[in-house]
Structures are given as structure tokens and as C-alpha cells.
Amino acid sequence: MNYHAPVDDIAFALHHAAGLDRALAEGLYPDLSPDLIEAVLTEAGRFASDVIAPLNRIGDQFGTPFKDGTVTTPPGWKAAYTAWAAAGWNGLAAPVEWQGQGLPQALNAACIEMWNAASMAFGIGPVLTMAAVDALADYGSDELKRAYLSKLVTGEWMGTMQLTEPQAGSDVGALRTKAERAPDGSYRLTGSKIFITYGEHDLTDNIIHFVLARLPDAPAGTKGISLFLVPKFLLNGDGSLGKRNDVRAHSIEHKMGIHASPTCTMVYGDDGGAVGYLIGEEHRGMLCMFTMMNRARLAVGLQGVAIAERATQQALAYAKDRRQGRAPGAADGSSPIIDYPDVRRMLLTMRGLTRAARAICYATAVALDRSHLAKEAEARAAGQGRASLLTPVAKAFATDIGVEVASLGVQVHGGMGFIEETGAAQHYRDARIAAIYEGTNGIQAIDLVTRKLPLEDGAVMRAYLKELSEIIERIRTANDPALGAIAERLAEALASLERATQWLLARLKSEPNAALAGATPYLRLFGVTAGGCMLAQEALAAQRLANGADTASRVATARFFAENIAVQAEGLERTITQGADTVVAAFPDAAA
């Protein structure tokens, strides 16, 4: 079935869970009216549902045939991409001076979710172009910006992000691609890269590669890496396309999912060296790349939300339509399977996890906006801290639940879920990559525990915990029986999160392995606690707005989540604080 962008739900999450309303009230977005927000979301939803979504299955079946160094995208993809770019979507949050729309990252996050729910394979391409725009805008020379930035902002050209080499995956510092200084101030790159998303394709006339490489005199490790802009076609003096650069796609991967996203092995310098231009300073490439990576990480988190939303929609529609037997309490005849409590639990789990992950991702985007737009330096710093803290959670929690929700979506369909034509299986296959790329979820968890928790001596995390406790306090104060045990369950979850945080911080230096052993369960604990609080916040807002069925739905989702999912918190806490020994001990591999 097709995807219908849940524009109302997305707007509600932005306004009431992610803090857009508060940011609007504070004056963070002086030019942003409620009407504009609604218009943008509605139009994006229409484009995603009507134009992109119908291409998702075609893309899965057609893939991206590779021949003689060229990639053919599936039928209809180029037209859709061109229309999408022409409508200005690629530059939604990009600077106005470079032909962007200058709208908030928060709105862009909502749109990125919709593009990816329509098709993850479609959505991941622009994600990388947008990340490239950020890096170029922040660190590029004026000359490079003038030559490339507007074209990337409008999407007339697409960008790629090239870190990975066979020996350098999670360990970026091990990369070997070489860059040598040329007399004209440019560089010549030789080497190869693997797993390059949209490394070659026919959607745009030029492709601008953002490539990490190492200068001959570079220090070892990540401190010796520089970032280069390497266009597929060099530009003539007038900006028109000139000579083909010495970078080529050598092959594409045969992947389990996102078949319409070409994943390329790239070769540099078969013919003497690809011309590249330095971005930022020599040996400081990781700094620039982190700008790209953080944006891309949030966007990949949004892919998790997106695939979860699409899987949930499809499962819900199936469960209402498919009839089997007589559900308990039904008068007779054939009940829709949604009437069975076990199926309902699956659907409620899917919806709860999806909405929780969405709220976390959008809150990250609002924090990013605050880090740029707030008038006071202190507020900007707070926004930066919050965005840094939440980014690994947004990426890993949302993509983990993307896999889980897609798997439940298959299960709701029964045997039909395993048949490819139903579509549920594609979501399950597509979802899996998001937990891996842009830094595996294990890397995200380690980033959260070792770099984000200690930010400002723990003050960034403390401020967040305080905010969560205030939400719980508002639920408690409401003292409304309809809210069930939300306050109690979330308070318990928060207490677990607080204790686990203290435990980890106390061991970061003295017992790093013990802290690292708990990183993944800790990130999950963070996600279920924060997600539960955000859904509770949605429930309170919904009660205030008193929208009948919608209010009932949000209260029910928040209750279900608190009473069925947030209760995992204590077990997770114990895994973190009492289970590390069993992980740190030598791996028992003698018997396998």
C-alpha cells in the first residue's frame, strides 16, 4: 500500500513534544508563522505521498544497474528527483544567500522524515547533499562556495560523503586515500573508497564528492585527515561543466535493501590523480566532517522514524482489513485482527515506539536551531549541548526501533508479510541499514557515554534530566485518572536513568571497559525514558486542546508506552550497573 504522510501527527509532535511551540514563544523563529509551518508540511506531505512513495517498490525491484562505470536509476526516479529539487525542498534549511529557503532545521527534519518514509532509497541521497551543503557553507572558501554551493543547495547537483575504505570503517583514522599538493593550490587524490552512497548516478549532471584523504606529511590517525571537494566534472572558468575528473565508480554493491540507492566503490587517480579542493584547513578534515556527520546522523535517525511510520501505517491498515475468526467478546462472524489483544499490542508498540523516536529526533532538530538562532550566547550554547547530547540517541534509538517496528509489521501481516509483493518485507530489509551507516549504533552508544555525558562536567545531561523530571511532575500534578500510571512508571524509569548515568560517569576513567559494556543498554534506557516523557507531554497537550478522538489516542499511546515499554528501564539499569563484569571478562569462545 502507499504511504500517507501523517502531517497532523508530525505537526503535533513538532509543536508539543519537540518544543517548537516554546521556541516560537521565545522568539527563536521570528519569521515563522503557524500558517507557514502548516503549508510547508502539507505540501511536503503531498509530494512525498503522491510523487515519491509510488516509486518505492519500483526502486526495490529495479535497483540501480551498473554498466561501464555508469548507474541507471529506476524508471521515474530522475523525473521525481528533478521535480523535488525544483520545488526547493533540497534547500529548505539552507542559507537564503545561496538560494536556500532559510527555514528551520526542525521543519526540515519533518520533511526528511516524509521523504524517507516515501522511500528510504530516495531520501538518503538528499540527506548527503544537505550534509555537504552544511560542511561547505561552514568551512569552504568563498571561491568554492561561489562555484558549488548554490548548485548543491538547489539540488541541481548532488553531494556525497566519502570516509570508508576497506580497512577504515568505524576507525576512520585508518584511511589511506592520498592527497598531494599541486602547484595551483589544488590537490591530486589517489586511492579508493567503499560503500559510497549515491557515489554515481544519473539524477544530476554533476556529483560533488566530499572526500577524506591524507597528505604525505600528515600525522597518523584522525589528526592527519583532510577534507576535499572533488567534483565528478571539473568546472570551466564560467562555471559550466568541463573535463571529467579522475574519479570513477568501479562497481556497486548488491545489498539487502534500499536497492534504489546506488552504493559504490570509488576509485581515485587511475589517470594521474583526481583534482580536489581543500575544505577547511589541512589535517583538520575531521572537524569539517563532524559537521556533515552530525547532520547526517540526525537524518538517519529520521530514516528510522520514517520506516517505522510506514510500517505502522501498513500494518494498521492490514489489521483493520484482514478478518480471521471471532475475537473475544465479538458477537459472531469474522473479526478484523486488530480486535485481538495480541495484534493490538503489536500495533500499540509500533505506534508508541515510532512516536517516541519521532519526538526525540525533532527535539534534536529544535536544539540545533537554538544553537544557531538564539540571540544569547548562553542559549546558543545550551542548544549546542542539547543537540550534541541527543544526536546519538536520535540516530541509534530511532534506527533500532525502525528495525523492530518493521519486524513487527511483517508479523502483523502473518504469511503475507513474508511475500515481497505485500511491501512489509521491503521495510524490514530497508530498515536494517540505518542501524549501521553513519556510525553504527554501537558507535553512537559509545559516543553518548564517553563524549556526551561528560559534556560540561555532566551539566548538559543534568539539565536534560531536570527537564524530563518537570514533565513527569506536570503529569503527577494533573492527577487525572485517564493518565493511569504514567507518572509513576516514568518516574521510575527516570530514576533508573539517573542512577545509570551516575554509575557510568563514575567509571569512565577508572573502568572504561565497564562503562563501554553498558553503552548500548544505556542508550536504550535513555531512549525509552526520554521517549516516554515526550509522549506524556503530547498527552498533556492533547488534553489541553481537547480534540476528542485525537486526545484519546495520544493519552492511550502515552499510557501504553509508560506502562508497557518504559517498564523495561529497571532491567536495563541492572544490565548496565550489574552486568558489566560478565561482558568485560574474557569472551568464552572455547566451546564454539
Place this chain on the structure above:
Amino acid sequence: MNYHAPVDDIAFALHHAAGLDRALAEGLYPDLSPDLIEAVLTEAGRFASDVIAPLNRIGDQFGTPFKDGTVTTPPGWKAAYTAWAAAGWNGLAAPVEWQGQGLPQALNAACIEMWNAASMAFGIGPVLTMAAVDALADYGSDELKRAYLSKLVTGEWMGTMQLTEPQAGSDVGALRTKAERAPDGSYRLTGSKIFITYGEHDLTDNIIHFVLARLPDAPAGTKGISLFLVPKFLLNGDGSLGKRNDVRAHSIEHKMGIHASPTCTMVYGDDGGAVGYLIGEEHRGMLCMFTMMNRARLAVGLQGVAIAERATQQALAYAKDRRQGRAPGAADGSSPIIDYPDVRRMLLTMRGLTRAARAICYATAVALDRSHLAKEAEARAAGQGRASLLTPVAKAFATDIGVEVASLGVQVHGGMGFIEETGAAQHYRDARIAAIYEGTNGIQAIDLVTRKLPLEDGAVMRAYLKELSEIIERIRTANDPALGAIAERLAEALASLERATQWLLARLKSEPNAALAGATPYLRLFGVTAGGCMLAQEALAAQRLANGADTASRVATARFFAENIAVQAEGLERTITQGADTVVAAFPDAAA
């Protein structure tokens, strides 16, 4: 990479976790020597690893092309199947009088795991033949047995199990395939079936379909269903193959996984009616089918163990080989990723879940043996009760963890996991079906709660809980620091299981929806508690045997499981006993 049958590990689980040693001591298997057990497992392991496993990827890529009603199996499959059947594996646990080996179901279970670890698509075919053998042996007329049973036991012919129709999936009672009485005492079937595993293929000269259908005067629902044997080729008087019967494969499904297992739509009676022979009594087909289904359910649980084992082996090998960065505490250079605590947690989770599920499945098989072989009627009844209780847990817990472990296996591989040639992705795709077919895992959970817990007024479950508590008591009494907090954590898990059991039993009649809402988390709670206890039992046995590294490995696995996985118990208990209201309340679908 290829699969290496973990024969020692399998033997250990049989002897020390599943209760084979105790059964041997009790005299349940008078003809079974330790040497024979070892010889059978070793030879099965060799065949699985050397002959079947190398076909797994070929099968995935080739699939089973369908043309003009015929199915072609992948290159090498027919030769492998023929050799496998000729070696007597199909009839391992079948009656000697029908050319079987008469060996225990427990041994057969171990072998079924190995066939399916080698290739799920290969293994599922014989699973259905073996189930057909059971039904025919238990309920078939002497004439039918003489004509068909030996051929099915030897695997010269294969069997199928045909329940599902488009409108009749989980609700078998809704099936419409018609059977009409013919003057000669046989029947004529018309109608169609879907999702028929190995419904058509070229592995054997004849295929014997076991088909549920409805007589014209049948009562509605499951009480009006009869079971028929419908051969693809009718037999001549001398038993040789005669006329083609009026049953044909109409098409095959394009599935996400197990590509080499042909899943067929079958059509009966295009030419007047397929000749069928009644098995058991008219309208009592469900009784016979339950014999088939219970065996098949255990076997599908073993598929979950199998795919988990294979995914674990592959991830472990990769994690030892793949080097990235410097792990904490490492002197320098590039550490194998197994040295990172987060990767180690994934591997320990994979191993712990796999071994726990294996022990549960094997224990189910030993109970099945006891239900047939015990001298005393009371012991047979106890075996029957235990097998009935454990079968849904074996099926659903093992296949749920099959999906989870396969997913972790992809994650351990990082980007390589998403590339099909690595093989981890195939496991993730293949694993998914086992949670669906032979009764979805939701159906298993409902079966456990509504039919199995109340067996003998709860006495069957009470006896099992008592047995688990005795294991915990043995751990406590050992009072060995090496066992860490195993006793405490498992005692807590068991207490949660006991309270949840009481809660559900108290509500089965008065609030059926509340009980049903907790069925899936309850089955999980059952699985982690029982699995944890069985791993603890393995740890104790390993300490007794003092096998150095193997002992250390088993103790470490049991500790990891108790302290990191069994701690989920309390959260699951609360989901069951405090979360039902949020499920039973109307589904909040207004906003989606």
C-alpha cells in the same frame, strides 16, 4: 562462510540441559549408548556442514523457478537430498517396522537443528515429511500405511501439510476446500490452498499431500474438518506410480527468504476432483493435524535455534578477524573488534539466546520421548504434559530469538552485513518466516496461556516451576563466587514468572482479553526464565566435568544470561500484570 555443526555443544545441551542424561539413567532409552549418540551426531554434523551448508547461498540466489506447473530446485539440491535420504536421516525417529531407525526424538531434534542451520530452505521440507509420517503412523489405515508409509519414512517421497487458504490462515476452521465421498470409499477434493511449502518440486518422484478439507455435511468450524492423503501420482495395484492426480501447483510465491523452499498455491479438482484418502475419522481431521502441527512446531523452533547458531558462528568469526582501531587496554595497533565490549555484548547475547533456545527445544523433544517410551502411564502422562507445555515456548521463543540473533549478526558485520555476499543478510531474511509459519508466535503465546497453563488445573505448569526452582536451589547451594549472581537473578525471574502465571490463570475466564493481552510478554518471560535456568544447569554440569575452557565458557554464558537478559523479567511481569488495561482499551486510531 560455511557452517560447522557444533556437535560438542549440541551433545552437551542434550545431556546436561535437556535431561537426556537423566532419561538415560532412568532407562527411558534402553538401546541408546553414549557411543551411538556421539556417532549419530557426528555423522549428521558432517553431512550438514559438508554437503548441505555449501548449497545455502546457491539456493538463495537460484530460488525455485516455476514453469508450466513444475518447480526446479537449485543446482545440487536433488543430489544432496537423495544422498541425505539414502543415509537414513529422514527416518531417524520413525518406526523400525516402516524402515525407520527408531531413534529418540531428542536425537532427531539435534539433527533437525543441524539440517536447518546448514540451510533452512533445505531443512523445512523434511520437517513436513516427518510430520506427515507421524500423522500417518498414528491415524492412517493399515492399507494407507502399507502403500505410503515406508516411502515417506525413507524420504523416497516427500510429504506436505496443507491447511492454509486465502481466508483461512490462523483461523483454520474457515477453510472451504471440499471433499466428496466417492463410491469406492475414497474422496474427491476440489478447492485451493496457499502457502504450501514444498507443494511441488523435483526432489522426489512422488509427493504426498496431507490436506484438510470439508465434507458436504460437515459441521461449521474446526469440528467439520477432515484430513486426507492426496498423492501427486496415484499408485497402481503393485504400488508403482500410476496416473497423475488432479492436484497441481498453480504458482509459487516470491518471498523475502528461504528462496530455495518452493511455496506453492495448490489447485484441486480442475479435472473433476483430486483423489484423496481419509486419515482418521471424518470430521476429526484437526485431531490428526495437531499431531503433525506439534511436531512441526518443535521443528520450526529448532529452525530458530539453527539460524541463530549459524548467525552466531558467522558473527563470531568475523569479530575475531575484523580489525579496527585500538580497543581499551590494548597495547597498540589494530584490535579485533571482539575486543570491544559493545561487540562482545552482542556476541554474548547471541550465544546466550541461542543456547537457551536450544536447551528449551531439546527438553521438549525429551519430554516427547518420555510421553511415548516411559514404562509407567504416569510418567508418559507427565511427558505428554511437559511436551504440551513447552511446545509453544520452543516454537515462539526460539524463532523470536532467531530473528533477534540474526539481526545482531548483521550488526556485528557493520556495513558488510548489509551486503548480500557476506551471508549475514540471508540469515536475517530467512529467519523471519519461522516466527510466522506453523502458527504465528502470537498464536503460540495464546496457546500457552489459554490451553497449556490450565492443563490439569495448573499442575503441569506447577511441576515445571518446581523443577526450575530446584535448579536455582542447586546454584545457590553451590555457593561458588564464579557463578556470580546467577541464583539471585534467576530466583527473581522465577518469582516474576510465578506471579505472572497466577495473575493470568486468575483472569482466563473472568477477563479473557486482559489475559490475552499479556500472552506474548508472558511467553518471553517463560523463555528467559526457563532458558536462564537451563544455562545454569549447563554451568553446573560443566563445573562437574571440569573441562577447562569449555567450563569457563559455559559458566560465563550462564552468568551473562542471568545478569543481563533474565533481568528483563520484572519489566515483562509488569507489562503482563499492569499493562493489560492499555491494550484492552479501544485502539486509538483516530490520529493515524
